[in-house]
Structure formats: C-alpha cells, structure tokens
Amino acid sequence: MDVDLDYAGKTHTVHLPTDATVKILEPRKITRDKTDSQLIQGALHSPINAENFDTFIAQYESFLVIVNDHARSTPTATILKEVLPYLEEKDFKIIVASGTHIQPTKDILRTTIFKDLYPKLKDKILLHDAKESATVKIGHTSRGTPIRLNNVIKDFEAFIPINSIEPHYFAGYTGGRKSFMPGIAAYESIESNHSMALQESARILRLKGNPLHEDLEEAIAMFLEDHPTFAINAVLDGEGKIIQTFAGDIIEQLYHGAKLARDIYAPEIEEKADILLSVVHAPLDKNLYQAQKGLENCKFAVKDGGIFILISECKEGIGPPDYQEMLASGETLDELYDIFKKRVERYELGWHKVGSIPEFLKTKDFWMVTTLSQDTATKIHVKPFYSIQKAVNEAIMKKGKEATIVIVKDSGNIAPQATSKT
Structure with missing residues (x-):
C-alpha cells in the first residue's frame, strides 16, 4: 500500500x-454552499447572544481589532476584508496577539497575516510582547491568575477579536478568549494560567471541567464587564477553507464553534x-x-x-x-x-x-x-x-x-x- x-x-x-x-x-470534508463573504456577513448579522454588527459599531467611535499571529491558520485577511468597511469612519488599530510567541517580522505581516491588505493597514498595526509591552491590571481570577493585558486597551472604547476554533491540547479548543489570554496578556498572566496545563483535566476537546479553560473564561468575563466586545471566530476545514463563522458573544460562540470543530477534527x-x-x-x-x-x-x-x-x-x-x-x-x-x-x-x-x-x-x-x-x-x-x-x-x-x-x-x-x- x-x-x-x-x-x-x-x-x-x-x-x-x-x-x-x-x-x-x-x-x-464538508461541502459548503456559501462564499467566505456570505459566511462572514451571515455571522455578523445573526450573531450569538449579541446585537448585530452594525448596531455594535454604531455605538462607539474607537475600536481595537485583535488578530492572531503567523502560528495560527486563521484567515485573518479574509475576515478583515469584511470587517474594514464598517470601520471606515471610525478610529481603529489592529494588534497582533502573539502571546509569548516571537513577534512576526514585517515580511510575515505582509505575506502571511495581512497579505494584500498590508500596505493599507501597516500604519495601524501594533505588536504585542508579553515580556516587554506595558500592561494594565484587570484583576485576579478565583484561581489566583493575575489578569494583565496590553496597556493599549485603555485607548479604545470597544474590541473586535478575530480568531479561529480548533482542538487545543490543554485549553480544549483555540479561539474566543485566547485572543486576550494569552494573546495580549502579560507574561506573568500567561504563566499563571498555563501552570494549570499540568492538571489531568486540562486536555484536548474538554471545556467544561477544564481548569485552564475555566480560568481563561473567568478572566475574559471580568474584562467584558467594562469593555464592549464583538468576537468573530471561524471554523476551517483541513484545506484552510472557512466552513462556518460564529460572531457575537465571545464566550457563547466558542461552545457553538467547538461542536463543529470536534465534528471535523476528532x-x-x-x-x-x-x-x-x-x-x-x-x-x-x-x-x-x-x-x-x-x-x-x-x-x-x-x-x-x-x-x-x-x-x-x-x-x-x-x-x-x-x-x-x-x-x-x-x-x-x-x-x-x-x-x-x-x-x-x-x-x-x-x-x-x-x-x-x-x-x-x-x-x-x-x-x-x-x-x-x-x-x-x-x-x-x-x-x-x-x-x-x-x-x-x-x-x-x-x-x-x-x-x-x-x-x-x-x-x-x-x-x-x-x-x-x-
């Protein structure tokens, strides 16, 4: 054979x-009958546990868009093409949520993350460094994790994290809350949360009962108290094509997306x-x-x-x-x-x-x-x-x-x- x-x-x-x-x-393999644009726009206009994207955007003047780095296969440029027209009259920046990863070079930003959007967006791009970036304290979780996020969050009224949902070997699944933790978190915050990966119940495909995920979820819930957020998460097939997009409530949409991701990847x-x-x-x-x-x-x-x-x-x-x-x-x-x-x-x-x-x-x-x-x-x-x-x-x-x-x-x-x- x-x-x-x-x-x-x-x-x-x-x-x-x-x-x-x-x-x-x-x-x-899943056959889809809609284009990328149709899948993304459909999610923006029929979000989970949230007002639609137009209404969300109309309420604020400044936005921080949070995107993944080159270690993830998230179709960032594809999703941004659908989001940017809503932000034309708004003040916005885009931060690359590298967590503890090595920061992407300009070449990677251009060829892998933003692609043909890079020339238009290059002056709006910020990079996060878990060890060097100034951070602001949000609080502590009940498990003792200090929540410190990039200080730039103080400069914006509302937040648009863009991510993708795949199985993750100790967080259960990627996506959702991971845009913030570890995405734009301080090193000490990431280290404290990731120490829970040593526990047996922190494992792939598990959300409920996973201490590391529940710690992340608690952290993002505290952030949401004072920071309006509209999340966009895609589930991809093995070829990197978008199969479905979920938008709205950053906590609830993860559970919807995880069901589809499990069906594809488990x-x-x-x-x-x-x-x-x-x-x-x-x-x-x-x-x-x-x-x-x-x-x-x-x-x-x-x-x-x-x-x-x-x-x-x-x-x-x-x-x-x-x-x-x-x-x-x-x-x-x-x-x-x-x-x-x-x-x-x-x-x-x-x-x-x-x-x-x-x-x-x-x-x-x-x-x-x-x-x-x-x-x-x-x-x-x-x-x-x-x-x-x-x-x-x-x-x-x-x-x-x-x-x-x-x-x-x-x-x-x-x-x-x-x-x-x-």
Missing part, C-alpha cells in the same frame, strides 16, 4: 506492508496504533515547540509499547531558547522527568510541554522525521530520521508487518479518539 504524505514542502510516497492494518485520519478509531505517523502541517511545522501539538493531540491513540513518529520539518529548530534548555536539562529521561516533577511546585512557562515527553516515553517510543541535527535531537531525547520511509521501515521491523498503523494528516489540529482503551 502506498500513501502520499506532505513533508518539508513536498509530497512523499510511503510504502506500507500489505498485511498491515492501516487507518488514515484527516479532517472531515475522528474515532476502533483500535489504538502499534505505529502512529503524526504529520504536522504548516505553520505548526516550523519548530518543535509548535509541532509538539502533533504529539499531544495524538498520543492517546498509541498502544503502550507502540511507536510514535512525529513528522515535522522544524526548519526553525527547537523553538524558544528556554524551551530548548528545559528539554536538554536532564542527561537522561529519568533525570529530565525528576526535574519536571520538582518544577510542578515551582512552575515556569514551558514545563507543561517539556514534562509531557519523558512521561510519554515511559511506555512508548518517540521518533521524529525532521531536519533537526542528530546532536540536537539526541540532546532532547528524540530519535531522529531524515526519511519517512526509513523511519517506517524500522518501525515495521520492530512491530511486524501485521502492525496496526494509524496515519494522522494535519496532526496539529486533529485529535483522534480511540473507542478502545487498548
């Missing part, structure tokens, strides 16, 4: 044994995999920090003793320096895990990702097809391969030609749900 997989900008044909049981997972499998190929698509394949979503989303679909192969180019390397230092802080997996357990009491941002790897490797193998050097991969306890076929061949040698193989395309967004516990 031959399967085509996308990796490093090319399509690679992978040969699999004819005796193997192969399951290929990808986002569910396929069921009857049997867990002996070998799982997790194929990370752009833009999440740029470094391991982002590509790790392909591990977190799919790790529950592998049998104990199974082999997990993360396929991600990582042309920008590991990711943030502190994340790389954390991964390399233990010479052995046991040492890294011991360090992680101690950090649970003294949490620093990033350890929720780092601790997952040695914990996973206690019962399963973790390999990568990547451009990371042998030395770099070894230091972070990953077995590297530079050919998908070679990785598959070695996995077959270990697990046998009759192995159950699950291939997850676009694993940064897909969350396979195993109906069997074994």
